[in-house]
Amino acid sequence: MSMYPSHFAEPVIQKDSQAASRNELAHIPIKAATNDSSDSIFFGVLQNKLVKYITKKGNRSLANELLTETFEIIKRTQIERYNLSKSDREKIIIDAEKLLINAIENSRPLLQLSAIKRGGVKYQVPIPLTEKKSYFLAMKWLLDAAREKDRKVKLPEKLAWEILDAACGQGRVIKKKDDLHRQCESNRAYAHYRWS
Amino acid sequence: MKMFRKQFVHLSRVSTHLQRNAIAPCIASPAAEMSTNVAPAAADTSSAATNEFRTGVTNPGEHSELHVAKFYTIPVEEKKQIFSGGGLPKQYEQQIKTFTEACLMVRSPALELLQYIKNADLTNPAVRYVLYGDNGVGKTLTMAHVLHYGALNEFLLVHVPWAPNWMKRPKEAANSASQEGFIDLPFDAAAWLVHFKTQNAKLLGKLQLKTSKEYVWSKRESTPAGAPLMELVEHGIARIKYASETTAALLAELKQLASARQCKIMVAIDGFNAFFHPITRIFSDNKQRVTPERITLTQPFLDITNYDWTNGVCVLSVDKIAMTEGYMASYMPRYLLGKDGFEHLDPFVPVHVGNYTDKEFLSYINYYLDRHWISRAQPGFEEQLKFMSNMNPYTLMQLVRGL
Numbered sequence: 001m002s003m004y005p006s007h008f009a010e011p012v013i014q015k016d017s018q019a020a021s022r023n024e025l026a027h028i029p030i031k032a033a034t035n036d037s038s039d040s041i042f043f044g045v046l047q048n049k050l051v052k053y054i055t056k057k058g059n060r061s062l063a064n065e066l067l068t069e070t071f072e073i074i075k076r077t078q079i080e081r082y083n084l085s086k087s088d089r090e091k092i093i094i095d096a097e098k099l100l101i102n103a104i105e106n107s108r109p110l111l112q113l114s115a116i117k118r119g120g121v122k123y124q125v126p127i128p129l130t131e132k133k134s135y136f137l138a139m140k141w142l143l144d145a146a147r148e149k150d151r152k153v154k155l156p157e158k159l160a161w162e163i164l165d166a167a168c169g170q171g172r173v174i175k176k177k178d179d180l181h182r183q184c185e186s187n188r189a190y191a192h193y194r195w196s
Numbered sequence: 197m198k199m200f201r202k203q204f205v206h207l208s209r210v211s212t213h214l215q216r217n218a219i220a221p222c223i224a225s226p227a228a229e230m231s232t233n234v235a236p237a238a239a240d241t242s243s244a245a246t247n248e249f250r251t252g253v254t255n256p257g258e259h260s261e262l263h264v265a266k267f268y269t270i271p272v273e274e275k276k277q278i279f280s281g282g283g284l285p286k287q288y289e290q291q292i293k294t295f296t297e298a299c300l301m302v303r304s305p306a307l308e309l310l311q312y313i314k315n316a317d318l319t320n321p322a323v324r325y326v327l328y329g330d331n332g333v334g335k336t337l338t339m340a341h342v343l344h345y346g347a348l349n350e351f352l353l354v355h356v357p358w359a360p361n362w363m364k365r366p367k368e369a370a371n372s373a374s375q376e377g378f379i380d381l382p383f384d385a386a387a388w389l390v391h392f393k394t395q396n397a398k399l400l401g402k403l404q405l406k407t408s409k410e411y412v413w414s415k416r417e418s419t420p421a422g423a424p425l426m427e428l429v430e431h432g433i434a435r436i437k438y439a440s441e442t443t444a445a446l447l448a449e450l451k452q453l454a455s456a457r458q459c460k461i462m463v464a465i466d467g468f469n470a471f472f473h474p475i476t477r478i479f480s481d482n483k484q485r486v487t488p489e490r491i492t493l494t495q496p497f498l499d500i501t502n503y504d505w506t507n508g509v510c511v512l513s514v515d516k517i518a519m520t521e522g523y524m525a526s527y528m529p530r531y532l533l534g535k536d537g538f539e540h541l542d543p544f545v546p547v548h549v550g551n552y553t554d555k556e557f558l559s560y561i562n563y564y565l566d567r568h569w570i571s572r573a574q575p576g577f578e579e580q581l582k583f584m585s586n587m588n589p590y591t592l593m594q595l596v597r598g599l
Contacts (some may be wrong), residue, residue, distance in 0.1 A: 041577045041599065068598035075597075076294050083296055095571035096598070159261055 013037045044097050046104060046135075052153075053139050065178050069156035071096035074164060093167075103166035107138040107173040111184040116193050125193045126184035141173045142166060232387050249559040251302070256310060256345035257310045263302045265556040267563055270298040270344060274370065277398075278340075278347050281391030282357030283466075285336055287593065303334065303556060305549045306329065306341040312545065313342070313509050318460060321503040326468075327513040328529050329549035332590025333511045336466055338549055342511050345465055351462035351509075352403075352450065353395045354500060355387065360470040360518040363488055369478045374441060378492050379478055385439035385493055389432045392446070400426050403459050408452055409444050413438045425449060444496040451500055454507040461508035463500055467518035471498060472537035474523070512541070552587040560592065570599050 009025055011033040012018050034047060047067065056065040074096040093099055106145050112123040112133075129137070144158035165171025219348055251266040253259060259268070270278075276297045284292070292298045309325055316323055327335045359569045367383035405425040412418040417435065419428055429448070432442030453460045471494050474484045488494050501510050514532040515526045525531065529546060530538050552560065561578055570577075577599075585592040 041572065041574050041580050042595075071598040075569065075571070077292075079294055082568065090492050095574060 002031075010039075013039055013043075014039035015039050046101055047097060049135070049140050050100070050143075053143055065160075066156050069154075070163070071100075071158045073156055074099055077160070077164065098165045100163055101140065103163045103173075104135065104138045106169055107141055107166050108134040109137055109177050109178050109180050110134070111181065112137075113180070113183055113187065116190075118193050123190045123193050124183070124187050125190045126187050127194055138173075138177075141176055145172045145176075202278075206260055227315070229400055247562075249562045249566075250299075255348060256306075256341055257304050257314070257349060259307060259310065259378065261307070262303055263551070264307065265301065265559040267299040267301050270300060274344065274347065278343055278353070279357075280394055280397055281387070283325045283336075283340055283343065283355060288337065291593075295569070299563070300341055300344075301556065301560065301563075302338060302341070303338065303549075304553075305329075305334075305547050306338045309338065309342050309511065309547055310345055313345070315329070315538040316509060318507045318509075320506060322463075322501075322505055322508040322510055324501060324503070324510040324512060324544035325547055326529050326541065326544045327511065327531075327547050327549055330527050330551075330588070331590055332593075333549045333551055334589050335515060335549050338547075339464055339466055339511055339513055343462070344460035346509075347395070348465070350460070352399060352401060352454075352459050353392075354447070354450065354463045355391065355395060356465040356467075356497065357391070358518075359465055359467040359497075360473075360515075362491065362493055363470045363473060363476040363478070364520075366478060372440065372492050373437075375492060375585075377480075378490055379480065379486055380492050382436045382439045385443045386433055386436045388493075389429050389439060389443060389446070393426075393429050393433070397426075399459075400424075400429075400557040405449075405453050405458060407449055408446075413441065417533055419445075443493060447496040447500045451508075455505045457507055459507070461500075463508060463510040463512075465497065465501070465510075465512050467515045468501070468512040469514040469532040469534075469537060470518040472534045472540075474534075501541065512544075552589060552592075554587075557582060557587050557592075558559055560589075564596055570596055572599050 007029070008031045009028045011030050012021050012025070013033055035054075037043065048124045051063045051067050054066055055079065056063070075094060078092060078094045078096075078099070082089055082094060083119070093102070109129060111126045112125050112129050115122045116125045117123075141158070142162050145162045146155055156165065162171060162173060166173045244509065251259075251263045251268050252273060254268055256268075262368055275292075280425070293426060305327065309327075312323070312325065327338055329335055343353060343355060362381055362384050366381045366385075368381070370380045370382060371454065372378040372380045400420075406422045407419060407425060407428060408421060410418060410421045411428070413431070413435070418429075419431060425446070428442060428446055432439045432446070435442075450459075450461055453459055471488050473488055476488055476491065478486050478491070480486045480490070494554060514527075514529050516527050516532065523532075529541075529544075533541065559576065561581070565573060581595060585595050
């Protein structure tokens with residue numbers, strides 16, 4: 001639900017790209033920019049979204065701090081690997097944001113199972129996911145995996161490991177996604193219950 | 197929704213899945229993940245010596261205006277000798293470990309201080325230099341630079357890495373046996389003796405310093421006159437109960453020996469104003485907080501920062517965070533030391549440590565880029581960092597963490 005009518009355009013936040021869309025948007029009403037978006041080097045769209053998911057009880061600044069710490073740990077481990085490896089150094093990604101994006105892209109599911117009642121029996125029917133929902137699930141799984149930890153381990157530490165694992169296509173989150181896909185595959189016979 | 201599309205407009209769902217296999221080998225296998233020891237980046241450092249933000253001169257005595265805003269590397273053994281018991285901030289240690297080299301930037305306050313020390317006439321009473329400045333401007337690292345100079349130039353180092361630790365979080369507090377109503381910090385004193393030993397073991401072996409009088413610790417234990425100074429230190433470490441007294445004896449001996457021109461001493465105390473804080477967090481027997489002067493460690497360190505001896509220099513730093521809440525309004529020495537402390541140190545040479553200059557700031561950014569610590573270098577990021585950090589070293593370090 002948006003408070004704006006559908007013909008309102010999304011605001012362009014990056015200053016550099018504002019000039020390009022100026023003519024296009026000249027006579028179109030534009031939505032107000034949200035107060036958490038900014039044109040700074042610290043802003044990333046996906047990063048911002050993840051901070052919102054980490055937040056508990058509205059303590060956004062703590063969530064921000066946690067993600068920053070996560071990035072720090074990722075960078076430290078990756079730089080350590082960079083220094084250890086003698087060959088193919090160029091292949092090691094040190095940029096934490098890039099790794100986060102890779103991790104989320106890798107753990108995005110395509111299908112989901114939903115219970116649909118046909119003839120008095122509930123069937124687990126595979127249904128395709130929207131893009132938004134798949135991003136949500138990927139980030140939620142990453143966080144769930146990170147929160148399932150020993151009490152002595154800090155969240156940034158565990159989240160960093162999960163992100164690094166998922167970025168190279170391993171780990172619990174990827175396994176969870178593959179499991180879901182496998183179940184959808186085995187229930188493909190019910191797929192037509194979605195519409196009939 | 198649209199936000200995401202903007203970012204991944206070129207990535208269709210299928211291509212993402214194809215990409216996964218391409219990404220996989222980019223990251224080392226999880227077996228390597230757990231290793232914590234870092235091999236030195238040999239290939240980098242050899243070529244890096246020629247960078248415009250680095251200097252090959254590793255002897256702080258040779259640093260001059262030419263080397264301002266350049267990084268010099270502290271050799272591993274020297275770092276181990278001087279800083280293994282503290283002396284570098286924890287986060288800086290972490291950075292050193294990640295970057296696989298101990299680099300310090302040559303900054304003007306340190307150069308100013310080194311200039312004074314080099315030109316000082318050591319036959320005159322010890323000169324007190326007081327480093328002061330706002331939070332996170334590099335007082336401790338300036339002191340580290342000077343300490344490195346001292347270690348290389350045969351100064352005996354009397355270095356307290358962070359004095360407030362004694363007042364704020366001592367390991368153990370016990371009633372003093374020798375002085376009525378005083379409090380001993382046996383473990384902290386022993387830890388300091390160990391620190392003193394690691395810093396000066398080589399030099400003490402060479403100088404062959406002897407004690408001037410006999411010290412009787414108990415009925416059976418005593419250190420005879422003419423025993424090597426190392427024996428005194430060893431005694432304090434072995435018999436933790438007497439560590440505080442040993443420290444006092446050691447400092448008194450050192451003062452005498454320096455005045456007798458047998459050695460020269462560099463006193464470096466970080467957070468010196470903690471000795472003049474109104475209260476500590478240590479409780480006496482009657483559940484009252486004691487004042488710093490009731491701690492047996494305080495007096496010897498105040499004595500060695502006095503001007504009644506020669507052949508030494510005192511580098512002290514006053515710090516806001518050495519105080520507790522309610523006493524942190526200003527970073528000026530007069531405020532932090534209070535009346536007593538100021539009169540104790542007067543006259544001293546104040547050395548102001550400030551934020552980075554433009555040149556130092558850019559040099560630091562270059563260093564971070566060289567070490568891959570800033571991996572997202574968007575156009576104009578220096579400007580933003582400069583604006584946000586106000587060129588304060590610590591704030592910059594914090595900001596750059598997530599980049």
